[in-house]
Amino acid sequence: MLLSQNEETIVALATPGGIGAISVIRVSGPESFRAIDNIFSGKQKLVNSTTHTIHYGKIYSVDKELVDDVLISIFRSPNSYTGEDSVEISTHGSPYIVQRIIEIILSQNVRLADPGEFTRRAFLNGRIDLAQAEAVADVINSNTEASLRGARNQLDGLLSQKVDSLREKLINTSSLIELELDFSEEDLEFLSYEEVEKRIKEIIQELDFLISSYSFGRVLKDGVNVALVGEPNVGKSSLLNYLLKEARAIVSEIPGTTRDIIREELVIDGILFRLYDTAGLRFTEDLIEKEGVFRSKEAVRNADLVLFMNDVISGFSENLWIELKSITDPERILKVVNKIDLRNPQKDLFDVGISAKTGEGIELLFQALKTKALGTKTYSEKSAVVSNIRHFNALENAKENLTTALSSINQKLSGEFVSVDLRNAESALGEIIGKVTSEDILNNIFSKFCIGK
Amino acid sequence: MLLSQNEETIVALATPGGIGAISVIRVSGPESFRAIDNIFSGKQKLVNSTTHTIHYGKIYSVDKELVDDVLISIFRSPNSYTGEDSVEISTHGSPYIVQRIIEIILSQNVRLADPGEFTRRAFLNGRIDLAQAEAVADVINSNTEASLRGARNQLDGLLSQKVDSLREKLINTSSLIELELDFSEEDLEFLSYEEVEKRIKEIIQELDFLISSYSFGRVLKDGVNVALVGEPNVGKSSLLNYLLKEARAIVSEIPGTTRDIIREELVIDGILFRLYDTAGLRFTEDLIEKEGVFRSKEAVRNADLVLFMNDVISGFSENLWIELKSITDPERILKVVNKIDLRNPQKDLFDVGISAKTGEGIELLFQALKTKALGTKTYSEKSAVVSNIRHFNALENAKENLTTALSSINQKLSGEFVSVDLRNAESALGEIIGKVTSEDILNNIFSKFCIGK
Numbered sequence: 061m062l063l064s065q066n067e068e069t070i071v072a073l074a075t076p077g078g079i080g081a082i083s084v085i086r087v088s089g090p091e092s093f094r095a096i097d098n099i100f101s102g103k104q105k106l107v108n109s110t111t112h113t114i115h116y117g118k119i120y121s122v123d124k125e126l127v128d129d130v131l132i133s134i135f136r137s138p139n140s141y142t143g144e145d146s147v148e149i150s151t152h153g154s155p156y157i158v159q160r161i162i163e164i165i166l167s168q169n170v171r172l173a174d175p176g177e178f179t180r181r182a183f184l185n186g187r188i189d190l191a192q193a194e195a196v197a198d199v200i201n202s203n204t205e206a207s208l209r210g211a212r213n214q215l216d217g218l219l220s221q222k223v224d225s226l227r228e229k230l231i232n233t234s235s236l237i238e239l240e241l242d243f244s245e246e247d248l249e250f251l252s253y254e255e256v257e258k259r260i261k262e263i264i265q266e267l268d269f270l271i272s273s274y275s276f277g278r279v280l281k282d283g284v285n286v287a288l289v290g291e292p293n294v295g296k297s298s299l300l301n302y303l304l305k306e307a308r309a310i311v312s313e314i315p316g317t318t319r320d321i322i323r324e325e326l327v328i329d330g331i332l333f334r335l336y337d338t339a340g341l342r343f344t345e346d347l348i349e350k351e352g353v354f355r356s357k358e359a360v361r362n363a364d365l366v367l368f369m370n371d372v373i374s375g376f377s378e379n380l381w382i383e384l385k386s387i388t389d390p391e392r393i394l395k396v397v398n399k400i401d402l403r404n405p406q407k408d409l410f411d412v413g414i415s416a417k418t419g420e421g422i423e424l425l426f427q428a429l430k431t432k433a434l435g436t437k438t439y440s441e442k443s444a445v446v447s448n449i450r451h452f453n454a455l456e457n458a459k460e461n462l463t464t465a466l467s468s469i470n471q472k473l474s475g476e477f478v479s480v481d482l483r484n485a486e487s488a489l490g491e492i493i494g495k496v497t498s499e500d501i502l503n504n505i506f507s508k509f510c511i512g513k
Numbered sequence: 514m515l516l517s518q519n520e521e522t523i524v525a526l527a528t529p530g531g532i533g534a535i536s537v538i539r540v541s542g543p544e545s546f547r548a549i550d551n552i553f554s555g556k557q558k559l560v561n562s563t564t565h566t567i568h569y570g571k572i573y574s575v576d577k578e579l580v581d582d583v584l585i586s587i588f589r590s591p592n593s594y595t596g597e598d599s600v601e602i603s604t605h606g607s608p609y610i611v612q613r614i615i616e617i618i619l620s621q622n623v624r625l626a627d628p629g630e631f632t633r634r635a636f637l638n639g640r641i642d643l644a645q646a647e648a649v650a651d652v653i654n655s656n657t658e659a660s661l662r663g664a665r666n667q668l669d670g671l672l673s674q675k676v677d678s679l680r681e682k683l684i685n686t687s688s689l690i691e692l693e694l695d696f697s698e699e700d701l702e703f704l705s706y707e708e709v710e711k712r713i714k715e716i717i718q719e720l721d722f723l724i725s726s727y728s729f730g731r732v733l734k735d736g737v738n739v740a741l742v743g744e745p746n747v748g749k750s751s752l753l754n755y756l757l758k759e760a761r762a763i764v765s766e767i768p769g770t771t772r773d774i775i776r777e778e779l780v781i782d783g784i785l786f787r788l789y790d791t792a793g794l795r796f797t798e799d800l801i802e803k804e805g806v807f808r809s810k811e812a813v814r815n816a817d818l819v820l821f822m823n824d825v826i827s828g829f830s831e832n833l834w835i836e837l838k839s840i841t842d843p844e845r846i847l848k849v850v851n852k853i854d855l856r857n858p859q860k861d862l863f864d865v866g867i868s869a870k871t872g873e874g875i876e877l878l879f880q881a882l883k884t885k886a887l888g889t890k891t892y893s894e895k896s897a898v899v900s901n902i903r904h905f906n907a908l909e910n911a912k913e914n915l916t917t918a919l920s921s922i923n924q925k926l927s928g929e930f931v932s933v934d935l936r937n938a939e940s941a942l943g944e945i946i947g948k949v950t951s952e953d954i955l956n957n958i959f960s961k962f963c964i965g966k
Contacts, residue, residue: 072534074606075528075606076530076532076536076606077531078530078531079653079654080526080530080653080965082527082528082965083528084603112568113565113567114565114566115565116565126665128665131586133586135567150537152653153529153653153966154652157655178534199581199605199607199610200532200533200606201607202607202609203607203608203609204609207609208613209578212581216579512533512534513533
């Protein structure tokens, strides 16, 4: 039974750690009001307070020492984030005060929340489905317009609604098949094999659309890693410097990110591009810095795109092209020629011509990067888009089962076989929104959340 | 006119920066509700909402794109932190979302708050006095029980009340003197010179108590810097290792603190002690590492206390003692002898004997450190204590003026002289609580706050 933990009341810091004007401590569970009333002195008892009201008062330690004056927000079940009785305590933003208050709350038969436990409870209490719960983490981690929009759409239920409607269609179809089996002796036909086949094909088509959206959704969510490769002196540094000055938005350093060979992050039409400079790399034998070569090759292998830079003077570098093709898919390589201010390039050899000096062609380069990253398929702002590998796998699994069902139909196998495949497909889709789930899946999802969410 | 800025509405992030479950954006000023209503869609307009209520809804960009779903807390003037109409917006804890929402709010004729501006407005609107406003920063920066208690007492007005009562006494006395001057032709005596002298002396006595509390208050607030000095192999590292394992509370690393030669922070009875290890330092000529010696000497000079460590084997190091006395006040040096598990020390040479190996005497060392740091004067938990150099200077200034007044009285000078001195003293005290202030003083105080407070 998944709900067992919900009888416990939990506490955690909800705001980022560190010093600030205020910090917010979140408490949720059946004993929230009682626990805080024990240590809080305000105008009235919290247990008697109306939902969505704010109360000024003081928090005392168990030995009655004043710790801080605070504002307490009251959320009564079911009108809270978790669906349970909850309070939020707004304290002075001192890590020491936060620690003291959490310690005091822990003495009131309240325990520290696990990572993601507030959101997990929101899911278990039916406030949001599992795909929406996962979107909460994506919203928090969003760092561009595109990543936020994708996460917001998922949090708002766009993907869930799509998946649920496909599930409904499958349930409806398998139910009719099973009904027919129940009445098989009476030779009633609720649904022709042709009709079943048609329905399954329609669903597969919709699944294919979702599945193919994954590369797009992943780009929105995670951004695009671009390896910048080229012979010495073709102008890689000039391009980076130009971008540094001119790019429409430069994302500041993200704590914890290895900046070893990242040189630049830029946002093109809301999408994050991380440029990994492999400057100094030449894929030739005479290089002493093997470690550098190794790391540069890794950068190329891990990159979503390779910006392969040449210049009009030296022309297209065949050696580097052969080397590059041997370690990554040529489809991922964007062939760029620099210094077009000096001479006209051989157009048929390159995708884009630029001048890192004058800025000519940079806008075309941006659009080429974007097209290469997103593909040509277009998704409306309100499309259900898949950005989570778990969802992608579940969709693939559902499709596989439907493909098996189609082959059973072609082989004129009994409806029982078809029905089982449809049920399996439905169950795979149910995993996405959490209709079908397990403790393991939930642990895996929520352990990646921060504590306090 | 100090209040002029208050007509503007200001915004800032109030919670620490970074990723978390939630972040809180604070808006204050006359246009708070109108500005947020323009970009917020909830069940009802904020301008019509009751104070201290919470409202769920969505924030949209100026081009009507959904940015986040939020909870908005309403605080109506004068029942807010600043005393003005204020809202707090609780968003998903993504720096990108916070930045987006602040940008959107800035488009609504709202400007970014200066550092400390919310607290400055709380002061200007009479919600708190200046000493209390300064205590807000101390509360936020408190990192031990003692520093929090000191800051809380000041925020609760203990110092302000004390200062204000002394001010009242001065005003009362100078008024009577001035009244007498007004009626001098009629030869009325409202107050004898003896009585004035007595009153001034009483006030000086109270000022002295406050002034002398500064060394205590500073220790509570800022902690105690202890330089650990000793000849090689007397056991400095052993002591540090012992403390690392056994100390009652070790404070974790504070961002931005230079940890170059800090080895350990420990909390003794709620007071923070920072141990600066000068291991490797010998104050002898034959040392090559001049930089190390220089830095160690600096550490000794800057230390509040020097833990001068010897051992029972080598005995008291006369050379080091002479060197130490030449760079710091001998009163600040605690003479410790280690390895008392091996042999009895010569007790009369040392303040404390310890064994860093067995832990014997460590508790005595803690108490000796505490006594050396705090002095023997005791302050009750509810004493008004000075911990701010600005207050200390103002008290000194007030005392100086009163001393001049006493000398005027002794010289039988006219009451006018005495009265001017009393007025100056009163004005110095008024600076502490902000009865007398200037834009410069305020700028100086609040510029040290973080933005959002």
